Amino acid sequence: MKLIIHRGTKEIGGSCIELTSGSSKILLDFGMPLVDSERNPFNSDIVKKASLEHLVTDGILANLQGFYKGTEPQYEAVLLSHPHQDHYGLLTFVNPQIPIYLSPGCKELIEVSHFFGQTDCSLVNYKVIKMWDKFDIGSFSITPYLVDHSGFDSVAYLIRKHIQIGDWREGAQRILPKLLKEWGPNALCKEDGNEIKNGYIHLSGALPIFARSEKFLKWFKEKNPEFIHANNF
């Protein structure tokens, strides 16, 4: 999983974090800056007047290929943490084909703020998440947690990489061709003797299941298996 923090490390607000896993790409928050490059209060009128190209050149909008209106979308979603403008205030530039994931309270507050003319951000394409209910976006497995913040219905997302290795069939799992190439046609798992034959892992014995990631990491270090055929980490 690759993480790029486009903004928000040296300032409060303006959060914009990109996560990539395989061919899946998502963005966490897309906030309006609170300060400009001189550390003075950010003048949000600039965003209303300047063109998209100008805002990218000036570094107010991150340079994201396939994220903005008028381009072929390369992102699968934007996940919002909470309804403060320094976390969602630039949404108006996002390609409406890219869905915005947000909590019910976040949706209500963004809509009310727009209704009363506080922001230009109206929600077009969105998905309302349910707190603590896991969902998948591409290669990501995401669990939203309710957290305490002055923004109502704020979310912390637990994001895991979802590793797709193939299809299940009774007693065996078919391996994706690219992994088969990497592992070899007759790879053997040191741990329990599961082997790959004719493109399938034969499930003669199961790898242990871990409820806690620390236990999995400890086991992994000790056993050093040749491959793992779990679907989800």
Ligand SMILES: [Zn+2]
């Ligand atoms: Zn906030």
